[in-house]
Amino acid sequence: MHANLASIMPQIVATWCEQDGHHVEFVCYTGREDIADELPDDLDLVFIGAFTQAAQLSYAISELCRSRGAITVLGGPHARCYPEDSANYFDYVVGFADRTIIRDILTNGAKQRPVGVYLSAPAQPQHLPGVEERWKFAELTLKKAPLIKIVPMLGSLGCPYTCSFCIDSEVPYQPLDFDVLKSDLRFLRSRYKHPRIAWHDPNFGIRFNDYMNAIEEAVPAGTVDFIAESSLSILKEDHLKRLQRNGFKAILPGVESWYDMGNKSKTGKNHGLDKVSQVSEHVAMIQRYIPYIQTNFVLGLDVDAGTEPFELTKQFVDRTPGTFPGYSLLSAFGRAAPLNLEYQRTDRVLPFPFHFLNNNHAMNVKPANYSWPDFYEHVIDLTRHTFSWRAIGRRFRAVKSAIPRWMNVVRAISSEGFGRLKYYREIRRRLEEDLPLRRYFERDTTELPQFFQDRVKRDLGPLWYWLPKGALFHDPNAYLKAESAAPVTPLTLKPRATAG
Numbered sequence: 001m002h003a004n005l006a007s008i009m010p011q012i013v014a015t016w017c018e019q020d021g022h023h024v025e026f027v028c029y030t031g032r033e034d035i036a037d038e039l040p041d042d043l044d045l046v047f048i049g050a051f052t053q054a055a056q057l058s059y060a061i062s063e064l065c066r067s068r069g070a071i072t073v074l075g076g077p078h079a080r081c082y083p084e085d086s087a088n089y090f091d092y093v094v095g096f097a098d099r100t101i102i103r104d105i106l107t108n109g110a111k112q113r114p115v116g117v118y119l120s121a122p123a124q125p126q127h128l129p130g131v132e133e134r135w136k137f138a139e140l141t142l143k144k145a146p147l148i149k150i151v152p153m154l155g156s157l158g159c160p161y162t163c164s165f166c167i168d169s170e171v172p173y174q175p176l177d178f179d180v181l182k183s184d185l186r187f188l189r190s191r192y193k194h195p196r197i198a199w200h201d202p203n204f205g206i207r208f209n210d211y212m213n214a215i216e217e218a219v220p221a222g223t224v225d226f227i228a229e230s231s232l233s234i235l236k237e238d239h240l241k242r243l244q245r246n247g248f249k250a251i252l253p254g255v256e257s258w259y260d261m262g263n264k265s266k267t268g269k270n271h272g273l274d275k276v277s278q279v280s281e282h283v284a285m286i287q288r289y290i291p292y293i294q295t296n297f298v299l300g301l302d303v304d305a306g307t308e309p310f311e312l313t314k315q316f317v318d319r320t321p322g323t324f325p326g327y328s329l330l331s332a333f334g335r336a337a338p339l340n341l342e343y344q345r346t347d348r349v350l351p352f353p354f355h356f357l358n359n360n361h362a363m364n365v366k367p368a369n370y371s372w373p374d375f376y377e378h379v380i381d382l383t384r385h386t387f388s389w390r391a392i393g394r395r396f397r398a399v400k401s402a403i404p405r406w407m408n409v410v411r412a413i414s415s416e417g418f419g420r421l422k423y424y425r426e427i428r429r430r431l432e433e434d435l436p437l438r439r440y441f442e443r444d445t446t447e448l449p450q451f452f453q454d455r456v457k458r459d460l461g462p463l464w465y466w467l468p469k470g471a472l473f474h475d476p477n478a479y480l481k482a483e484s485a486a487p488v489t490p491l492t493l494k495p496r497a498t499a500g
């Protein structure tokens with residue numbers, strides 16, 4: 001499925017470059033290809049888009065390309081979250097990107113070493129090329145997807161809400177062009193008999209009626225399938241009816257916690273139980289309209305203490321068998337959210353290599369109310385409960401449509417369910433038996449345990465040899481230090497004049 005999860009932005013950057021007359025080679029790396037083989041020898045400039053979990057991979061690829069004489073540019077979530085570290089391995093690191101920034105790099109770009117230049121547009125772009133305009137590159141990506149092809153689309157950027165843990169808390173909400181959206185939907189119907197579209201909006205449906213009107217104007221009801229991330233507050237019954245009519249087949253609402261997010265004073269036992277009942281009923285109602293639901297939770301939040309939050313989630317799993325629960329371990333991705341400053345100020349951020357920062361393979365914030373062994377014990381218990389054969393069977397029976405019910409089984413028995421359980425057990429065991437690893441978790445040493453180093457080496461394969469010296473390590477407090485040096489510095493940096 002990996003190619004179905006690919007980002008939109010690399011396709012857009014490729015489109016802009018080509019429109020400016022450059023010859024573009026586009027590679028969607030799903031983890032299976034031999035990347036050294038896929039890259040042409042005569043590269044002038046390489047753009048890489050990466051999540052933080054792919055940071056080390058991107059650093060190694062940058063090093064490889066630089067050795068062949070190319071200028072390298074990093075963009076995407078990792079660049080936005082960790083610009084200071086990324087600048088050590090790229091000539092340019094891009095925050096918000098628009099056409100002007102990309103054009104500037106193409107026209108004025110030069111090698112920037114040893115430390116690269118950070119560039120960012122003042123805000124998220126007002127316009128982005130739609131699917132039709134970036135089709136050449138979207139199609140190249142989707143060729144790598146198996147039978148099911150899911151086209152990514154974007155209807156809006158930012159969010160009107162300000163949850164302090166979220167990357168969008170300070171990014172104003174803005175809808176993108178509705179005319180582009182409509183013509184893209186029509187275009188996709190000319191490409192596929194029954195297109196499947198995933199909205200990459202952070203919170204789909206903020207201007208609910210506008211989006212539904214646009215979809216209804218563009219395509220006959222039920223001729224396109226949609227997937228979207230949306231909040232429970234948007235998923236009211238009248239909205240659900242309209243979503244169903246318009247072909248929304250999968251929805252991913254965030255529950256996050258049984259206590260108020262960010263609210264340090266827990267409001268008591270009943271509050272948690274009440275919320276479980278309320279959310280269970282709500283999700284059961286959603287299920288009457290939408291075949292596939294994934295409910296997202298964050299484990300290890302500061303509001304959580306003791307067994308209660310985990311037991312409540314187990315109750316939710318039992319009461320709501322038709323949903324697939326997605327668990328994330330609390331993670332502070334550098335500059336992603338204002339709350340991360342607080343974690344850094346209180347010295348709670350651990351320097352796990354970026355490779356493990358995918359919400360599951362490491363939790364880089366020291367839990368406020370648990371010891372590490374206790375915390376992993378609870379996570380194991382919850383994961384075991386969620387992916388027990390009994391729960392898998394109940395989930396299978398509760399979901400009626402064929403693809404969603406089998407997808408739940410596959411996700412449970414693959415690396416996501418069984419795989420994570422195995423991994424958590426391994427960490428739990430090592431917390432007892434592997435002293436260097438335990439000392440690292442307890443912040444008694446910053447020496448990277450062999451276990452983590454070996455895994456990066458294994459996962460990078462031949463690219464391990466291109467990983468620059470020191471690239472396994474980063475300063476977990478870089479955001480705080482940068483803010484303290486210049487308290488109200490905005491993320492935006494002006495392009496520097498380049499030379500040579």
Ligand code: B12
Nearest residue numbers: 005006007009048049051052075076077096097200202359
């Ligand atoms: C849609 C989405 C998904 C989708 C699509 C993923 C994808 N490949 O894009 C799905 C559901 C698959 C997904 C999965 C995951 N996601 Co996600 N996702 C998002 C979300 C909500 C929107 C991203 C988006 O497309 N925005 C629209 C684009 C246009 O805006 P943008 O990303 O801000 O990009 C701007 C700049 O960064 C820049 N840019 C972006 N890419 C590039 C590339 C180049 C070359 C250049 C020059 C510039 C550039 O230009 C853009 C315009 O300014 C963000 C939250 C958010 N609001 O950002 C989380 C987010 C990106 N996801 C996150 C995470 C952790 C994950 C998962 C690891 C979760 C998990 N455990 O499974 C997986 C990993 C997926 C993978 N492919 O590796 C984190 C990433 C943190 C980090 N530093 O790595 C985020 C930030 C949420 C968070 N926790 O804060 N995700």
Ligand code: SF4
Nearest residue numbers: 159161163166202203
């Ligand atoms: S968590 Fe959801 S509602 Fe809150 S700011 Fe982020 S996208 Fe918006």
